[in-house]
Amino acid sequence: MASQAARRGPMSVDEMLQKKKEEEAVLAKPKFLSKKDRERIALEKLAKERETKLQQQQNNGKSNDATSQNNIATNGSSSKSSTPVPSAPRSMQQRQRDIAGNGTRSNRDPSPSSETEIVDPETKLLRERYMGVTEARRLKRRRTASDRKFTFDWKTEDDTSADSNPLYGGDGSVSLGLKNTGEADEQKKRALELQDLPRRKKDTDWDNMHWSEKPLDKMKERDWRIFKEDFNISTKGGSVPNPMRSWEESGLPPEILRAVEEAGYKEPSAIQRAAIPVALSCRDVIGVAETGSGKTASFVLPLLSYIIEMPVLNEVTKSDGPYAIILAPTRELAQQIETETRKFCSKLGFRCVSIVGGHTISEQSFALQEGAEIVIATPGRLVDCIERRVLVLSQCCYVIMDEADRMIDLGFEEQVNKILEALPVTNSKPDSDDAENTRLMSTYLGGKDRYRQTMMYTATMPPAIERIAWQYLRRPATVIIGSAGQAVGTVEQRVEFVTTEDKRKRRMADVLNSGEFEAPVIVFVNIKKNCDMVARELNKLGWKAVILHGGKSQDQREAALKQLRDGEADALVATDLAGRGIDVPDVSLVLNFNMAKNIEDYTHRIGRTGRAGKSGVAITFLSNEDQDTFYDLRLMLSKSPLSKVPDELRRHEAAQAKFAARKTMQNIQ
Structure with missing residues (x-):
């Protein structure tokens, strides 16, 4: 290798720079140290610092009295008057004096081989830095006043229970006898309050109950929305009253409720729940409901409630015509409505007459001579009776149009307009916000007549129906059940x-x-x-x-x-x-x-x-x-x-x- 280096010659400047960069890169790389290495380095560093401090103390001690130095080395302590300015924490001074005296650890110091027994504060700080807080110190952490789980803003002397409740007054002694009748009544009242406490506590849970479990006065807006969703009810128009949940909450007169019970009506249908309260509030109604949903009773029952409040027909007033007319597009539907209406009229003492095609007018004229509170008719035959003076509508104040869209499809729009124009105009509702005022619309006009009320039931709203509704209905409330134009879900x-x-x-x-x-x-x-x-x-x-x-x-x-x-x-x-x-x-x-x-x-x-x-x-x-x-x-x-x-x-x-x-x-x- 040496011969190769000699043949190659000395390193160039670029090679030297490259070698230097490589060495610096190696040194710059982070070196991983294990936990023991970090502790060893820390202890070596600490030992060097101690040796430095010890040399400084020895150099400074040469100028001091030799007797004081001997006492410090022999006894390991010194009086406060002769102690120099401290150069280390108090917990380290004894250790430093021992080292200065004999250069070795005292018998009280732990063995250097046992790392866990080091009690030096600096060593503890280093251990906490690199090893975390020890369990012993964590357990010794003292709770402060701010760590209290509950903090009260009042003091014991601020207790006002004695002022609000007489049972807390007095000297606190228990007496088996009652001093007077007033005290007995007070304790009895308190006992009743305690018995009533569970019920009052239960009142706070109304929000978590279903609407069927709540009394009427506990129903909130959210409950009514859920109720309408359950029965697929939607309403339009201002000041629309909430639906009824049962027949008892309908607001119908007691005699009609008895008739409903005798007729076997257990639970009201969706259209009955929504339309009856609206009709009882003297509002005009447009009902859009599925076929077979019980529409007949939804307009017959409010009609009967309306007629109950009207004067009884006598020999003079029976010739002025009926109080109400019900229009139907076909004879079969008119007769079906008549059958349903007579279930209730027979129990209330009212007369109901149907006027449809297929029967002679003379026969129907004879039926009207005795007077009738309700007339059920098809548009064509009713127009014939009006034109022949067989029937007048001078005191009619309630109009119901069932299957209105079907009447228009059959070409009865002209006849319907003639019938509505034949009604008295003196009792028409005002086309203003007053038409939504229940109290105002339920008053009598001149002590006899009431404002006319109109109900229209339809499956669709063609332009002809909208024209009739706009012309003859005043601020109507629209009640929609399910999806209009669809069969029932059963x-x-x-x-x-x-x-x-x-x-x-x-x-x-x-x-x-x-x-x-x-x-x-x-x-x-x-x-x-x-x-x-x-x-x-x-x-x-x-x-x-x-x-x-x-x-x-x-x-x-x-x-x-x-x-x-x-x-x-x-x-x-x-x-x-x-x-x-x-x-x-x-x-x-x-x-x-x-x-x-x-x-x-x-x-x-x-x-x-x-x-x-x-x-x-x-x-x-x-x-x-x-x-x-x-x-x-x-x-x-x-x-x-x-x-x-x-x-x-x-x-x-x-x-x-x-x-x-x-x-x-x-x-x-």
């Missing part, structure tokens, strides 16, 4: 693709003979001639069928419905005429032999089952002729919690877009 909707008529007959036979459904059932068709054909097929299967369509007389219609309700018939075959207003109890199945022409008629058809909270099934036969309704039908099935969209309908091209949109795209192409 109906299971089944859809099957059955193309030909023969296949539909066979499939209908399979459904009815399966034993899944019991009478009564309703079968819907689109044209009158199909009613007779389907009825014959049902009779062959052993199901006694009756027919209902527009070609039947009023007596025939009423007889068919009566047979179905009384159990004399098992099935009803009908057109869309029976889609609205037909309320037959316990209909287990609605079978659409032909799909309805639009989704609105389909909705009302299947609404004949699953009524009054009961469950029902609706089966619909589809073909390619019904493509115009596929899109809306798919949406309705997807929103129903009990129904399922069949794959054939989901994948069908006509179910991907609305009919109007498809037609527009076809025209563009």
Whole structure:
């Protein structure tokens, strides 16, 4: 190696600089030291500092008295008067004197081999720095006044219990006898308060309780929001009162509540919970509710409460017309409302008369001669009676329009306007904030009449309905139940693709003979001639069928419905005429032999089952002729919690877009 270095010659300047940089880099690198190494280095450093201090002390001690130095070296202590200026903490002075005296550790010092026994303060500080606080010191930490868990801002002498409670007064002695009657009453009162304490303590937990467990006065805004969500209730309009939770909290007169109980109404439906309190506050109402949701009772009961406060009809006033009129689009719906209303009128002593087509006006005029508080009518026949002076509305102060959108669809908008214009104008509500004032709207005008109140129930709000509402209703409160235009959630909707008529007959036979459904059932068709054909097929299967369509007389219609309700018939075959207003109890199945022409008629058809909270099934036969309704039908099935969209309908091209949109795209192409 030496010979190689000699042949290579001396290192150049660049090589020397490079070597120096490498050495500096090696030195600059951090060197890892173990815990023992760090302690060894610290002890060596401390020993050097001690030697330096010791040499300084020895140099300074040479000038002092030799006797004092000998005493310090021999006794290890010195009087305070002869002690020099301290150069170390007091805890180290003894150790330094021992070292200065004999250069070795005293017998009291711990062995240097035992690192854990070093008691020097500087050593402890170093150990705490590198090793952390010892457990012994941690346990010896003293708590200060600021470490107290509870700090009170008052003193013992600030106790006021003796002033607020007489039991804490006196000398604190216990006496078995009572001094006087006043003291006995006071202690009895205190005992009652202590017994009542758990109940009062429970009052603080109302916020954590469900609305059904709270009394009415404990209900808060949050509880009412939850209540409305539970029953799918939404309201619009100013000063809308809260819904009622039960019949007892409805505010109806006691005689009506007794009639409700006798009629077998256990719990109010959603529309009844929301609409009855609004109507009782003398507000105009627009109700939008699902079909089969109990709308009839929601407007009949407030109406009866209104009439109870009116003067009783006598020989003079009975010729001035009824106190209230109820308009319905079809005869069947009008008669259904009449049946429901008479349940209560018979117990309250009121008369209810229906005026519909199919009966002679002379017959209906005779029924009105005795006077009636309530008249239920279809718009066309009521206009005929008004024009022929058979009926006047001079004291009518309550108007109800049921299925208002259906009345417009049937072309009754002109008749409805004529009826509303025939009402007296002296008792119209003001179109101001006063219309929302319950106290003001419930007063009598001139000691006899009251402000007119109008209720309108509809499934949709077409422009014609909005015009009527804007013209004749004053600051109405809108009550919406569920999703408008949809069937109730208790109906299971089944859809099957059955193309030909023969296949539909066979499939209908399979459904009815399966034993899944019991009478009564309703079968819907689109044209009158199909009613007779389907009825014959049902009779062959052993199901006694009756027919209902527009070609039947009023007596025939009423007889068919009566047979179905009384159990004399098992099935009803009908057109869309029976889609609205037909309320037959316990209909287990609605079978659409032909799909309805639009989704609105389909909705009302299947609404004949699953009524009054009961469950029902609706089966619909589809073909390619019904493509115009596929899109809306798919949406309705997807929103129903009990129904399922069949794959054939989901994948069908006509179910991907609305009919109007498809037609527009076809025209563009």
